[in-house]
Amino acid sequence: MDRRKGIERCLCRECPTFVDCKEEVAYCLGNTGKSTCIMEEQGCLCPGCPVLEEEGFSYVYYCTRGTETDQLAPR
Ligand code: SF4
Ligand code: SF4
Structure with missing residues (x-):
């Protein structure tokens, strides 16, 4: 999926776990990956x-x- 579209549709901003540190969401997509500021898992809307x-x-x-x-191939 186009990265920009993914970011628009991503539900992370509504999520109880989400911490806004002005980074791009859609963490599931390639080239994004883990957040640098979200540390505690408090429910996931994915x-x-x-x-x-x-x-x-x-x-x-x-x-996280x-x-x-x-996640398919943990490093
Ligand atoms: S699956 Fe999760 S991380 Fe990926 S776009 Fe949706 S809400 Fe965001
Ligand atoms: S827990 Fe899931 S829905 Fe929530 S911010 Fe993280 S990836 Fe997005």
Whole structure:
């Protein structure tokens, strides 16, 4: 998915875990990855997100655990 579209559709900003440190959201997409400021997992809205569905992704907590690819192959 186009990165800009992903960021527009991303639900992270509504999420209880989200901390706004002016970084780009859509943490699930390639080249984004973990947040630099979100540390505590307090619920995740990714399972209801249109980006997740469209991309066929299956993880959660991309902000703290990394992109879909990172979570498929932990480093
Ligand atoms: S799946 Fe999660 S990280 Fe990815 S765009 Fe949706 S809400 Fe944001
Ligand atoms: S990746 Fe999940 S837990 Fe993190 S801010 Fe987005 S919806 Fe919330």
